[in-house]
Amino acid sequence: MTMLERYAIFVQTLLQKGLPMTLKLIGASLLFALLIGVVFGILRSFKLPVIDKILGLYAMICRGIPTIIFLLFFYAYFTTGTQFWIAVLAISLVEGAYMMEIVKGGLLSIDRGQWEAARSMSLPLTVTIVNIILPQVLLVTIPALMGQIVMLVKGTAVAATIGCMDVVRRAQLLLPKYSYPLEIYAYVLVIFFVMCHFLTWLGKKLEKTVVERIMGEVNV
């Protein structure tokens, strides 16, 4: 393979054509997954009788069934809609369930005494939530949430299997023209690794910042 071919494969096809689609997939899925996770996570922390059971079942279904089944089912079932939105639907549905569990766990980990103490000092509700509850929730959820976001980024690779034109699909389509599967897939692996490693690094940094802000420099 010549350098020119490598340039055409890596820069012109994978980075310029495939990566924007992958980033769009990640952005849209992340938005909806976080929305599902935060809204239902807060809802679950109230422990409402019936709703809690339904959401628990939803979480269990998403933990037990592969994303590909959801993806292929939606792809076969919905006759309208692009591959992009079908992939976003499947990925955000599954990852949203995991995020819901993380948010719920974070909220439930806070002792009721915190709320009561804030109330006994007659702090307004907004101050209680913003200054007392939220920092503690973030302390617990940020490491887990960042891990889940990395899983989501990796999870977007399955969108290629229904024909969404992301990095993986572009790489597959390159194979008939350039017959170097080892190198082409290695590029894809590197692209994903860079994205995920950046997110992991960001998560560690964020965690450190949050800990510093809440607990002070000494405990870092």
Next chain:
Amino acid sequence: MTFSWSILVQYWPRFLSGTLTTMKYAAIAIVFAILWGVIIGSITFRSPKVFGPIFKGYVTFFRETPLLVQMYFLFYGVSRYVKVSAGLMGVIALVLNDGAFIAEIIRGGLQSIDKGQSEAAYSLGFSKFQTMIYFLLPQAWKKVMDSVINMLSIIIKDTSFLMWITIWELTYECNQINTYSYNPTTAYLVGAAIYFVLFLLVQGVRRLVMRKDNREGVRAV
């Protein structure tokens, strides 16, 4: 499109063979992934001079790249130079990927053990290897068993990726049945239900193991 029992009955043999293939690959991958994870986890915990950074790099890389692309890389890329069957390549991909996750779990468990344990073992004349086998790993295993069993259900889910490297497992059969019968609801709902039953089985095993563990804890106290 509604659920149809006749399609379920008609294609039941295909569902069954798909389930058996999935279970076969899941069982093999689980056994080797745990073994591989324990070995790699102990090595990265000790962090020897040369192999430490190498295996740490391996764990980081495999944890932060998609399994699907790893499988494509191994099946379409590496298979060209090394002749192995699709099934073996799939198992290798599963073991390398999920083994890296298990290794990280095991390493975390080993790190949470008090240093005094290994020091005590050294002072009694046990070698490094013996300390790891007889003292550290059993203690770490008890701590991380819950996470490892959780990984088992993830491995079962991950076997669905094998369909893209020409292995006729459950998801592939569901896809085929959908193509033949034009009824996605039946095809995928049955597949999803079978995966869910496997998931519940793993959860049952987890509950059983945890209860036994608790009983032992009580007896020890």
